[in-house]
Amino acid sequence: MxxxxxxxxxxxxxxxxxxxMGAAEDETACPKCGSSEVKRRISGCSIGSGGKDPGGPACGSGGG
Ligand SMILES: [Zn+2]
Known part of the structure; x- marks a missing residue:
C-alpha cells in the first residue's frame, strides 16, 4: 500500500x-485538529494514474 x-x-x-489505492481523501481527517479539510499529496513520482513521460514529469513542483 x-x-x-x-x-x-x-x-x-x-x-x-x-x-x-483509491481511498477517498475525504475519509481522512487531520490528527491534530480533526478537520476533514485535508489535501492529499502524492509521495513519490511513480504513484499516480498518469502516463509515463520520458521527458520527466513535474515532480516536486508545488502549486496545484
Ligand atoms: Zn488540522
Whole structure:
C-alpha cells in the first residue's frame, strides 16, 4: 500500500497515512485538529494514474 501525504488546510498540519489505492481523501481527517479539510499529496513520482513521460514529469513542483 502506498503512503499518502496530507496537508491540513485548517491548521497546516502535515501527516502521512498508509491507505489503499483509491481511498477517498475525504475519509481522512487531520490528527491534530480533526478537520476533514485535508489535501492529499502524492509521495513519490511513480504513484499516480498518469502516463509515463520520458521527458520527466513535474515532480516536486508545488502549486496545484
Ligand atoms: Zn488540522
Amino acid at each position: 502506498p503512503i499518502y501525504e496530507y496537508v491540513c488546510e485548517a491548521c497546516g498540519e502535515q501527516f502521512a497515512k498508509l491507505q489503499k
